Amino acid sequence: AQSVTQLDSQVPVFEEAPVELRCxxxxxxxVYLFWYVQYPNQGLQLLLKYxxxxxxxxxxxxxxxxxxxxxxxxxxxxxxxxxSDTAEYFCAVSGWETSGSRLTFGExxxxxxxx
Amino acid sequence: xAVISQKxxxxxxxxxxxxxxxxxxDSQVTMMFWYRQQPGQSLTLIATAxxxxxxxxxxxxxxxxxxxxxxxxxxxxxxxxNMSPEDxxxxxxxxxxxxxxxxxxxxxxxxxxx
Numbered sequence: 367a368q369s370v371t372q373l374d375s376q377v378p379v380f381e382e383a384p385v386e387l388r389c390x391x392x393x394x395x396x397v398y399l400f401w402y403v404q405y406p407n408q409g410l411q412l413l414l415k416y417x418x419x420x421x422x423x424x425x426x427x428x429x430x431x432x433x434x435x436x437x438x439x440x441x442x443x444x445x446x447x448x449x450s451d452t453a454e455y456f457c458a459v460s461g462w463e464t465s466g467s468r469l470t471f472g473e474x475x476x477x478x479x480x481x
Numbered sequence: 482x483a484v485i486s487q488k489x490x491x492x493x494x495x496x497x498x499x500x501x502x503x504x505x506x507d508s509q510v511t512m513m514f515w516y517r518q519q520p521g522q523s524l525t526l527i528a529t530a531x532x533x534x535x536x537x538x539x540x541x542x543x544x545x546x547x548x549x550x551x552x553x554x555x556x557x558x559x560x561x562x563n564m565s566p567e568d569x570x571x572x573x574x575x576x577x578x579x580x581x582x583x584x585x586x587x588x589x590x591x592x593x594x595x
Contacts, residue, residue, distance in 0.1 A: 398582045409573055410524075410586040412482070417582060456523060460582055469514075469584055471523045 368393045370459050372472035380480050381449055387442040387475045389457035399440040400458040400469070401431055410456065416440065427451070447479045483508050483576050485587035493593045494564055501560045502590045504574035509554035511577065514584065515547070518571040527572075530557050564594045 373388040391397060398417050402410040414425025421433040431442045440457060457472040484507040494500050504513065515527040528536045528549055536549040551557045561568050571591050575584040 400583065402586075407591075409485075409588040410575075412583060412585065415583050468526065468529070469524075473523045 368397070368459050368470045370457050370470055370472035372455075372457050372475050374475050375473065376476045376478070378478045378480060379447055382446045384445050385443065385447050385451075385477065387455050387457075387477065389440045389442065389472060391438050391440065391457075391459045393438075393459060398460050399431075399433060400460075401425065401429070401440075401442050402456045402458060402471075403427075404454040404456065404474075406453070413442070413455075447477070449479050449481060451477060452479045453477060482578060482585045483510060485574060485576060485585060487572075487574060487587040487590050489590060490588065491591035491593075493595060496565055496594060498564055499560055499562045500564065500592060501558050502572050502574075502592075504557045504559070504587055506555045506576055511554070513551065513557045514575045515549065515557075515559045516573045516575065516586075518573060518589070520569070524573065527559070561592065564592075566594045568592065569594045 369392045371390045379385050400415045401413040403413050404410050413429050414423050414431055416423045416433045424430045429442055429444050431440055433440050455475045455477055458469045460469050486505045488503045492500055513530045516524040517527055518524050526539050527542045527547055528538045530536045530549050530551040532551050532554050546562055548560045571589040573586050573589045575586045577584055
């Protein structure tokens with residue numbers, strides 16, 4: 367079975383500071399990894415995805431993530447955050463052992479950007 | 482990516498009643514999913530709905546409580562039956578993207594059961 371662990375439930379940062387949201391996964395087969403963002407009172411928006419190829423993945427809104435197979439991690443980073451980045455961030459995994467499309471989500475990380 | 486709408490966006494319901502949530506997609510999709518997000522928690526998959534076949538439910542979810550319809554490739558409904566306060570959650574539908582691995586989500590239906 368696959369699982370996802372987001373190591374920080376809450377991450378407070380100041381505006382224009384860098385941020386890293388940590389995500390580790392466990393799986394016995396090849397995986398596909400995703401980061402979603404949920405703004406208050408909204409649905410989930412896909413930030414970025416890793417399916418194959420380059421381990422450094424760039425997404426929307428200046429976010430990027432690096433797939434590290436040896437450490438089974440997929441940490442999300444942004445060099446300079448804005449107030450508008452305040453949201454809940456979810457790491458998710460799918461893979462061949464779960465019929466491809468079935469997503470398993472982490473518990474989420476609340477990013478709060480303070481002025 | 483697909484554009485997904487859900488109705489209603491929110492509702493307050495009384496214990497023991499049922500609510501049907503609609504999910505409409507702007508393009509034909511094979512796989513649709515229904516998720517529940519309880520207050521302050523992550524998403525839990527309720528079921529997978531493929532057109533032309535019975536929905537496949539995850540452990541802990543049953544058809545009598547959460548009946549699903551999938552009449553065509555752009556539409557699905559989820560009914561929350563005989564509601565209790567524990568059913569107060571956000572219910573989201575999603576569809577699979579072109580790569581067959583990424584999913585796109587609707588805005589969610591915020592349900593409060595009193």
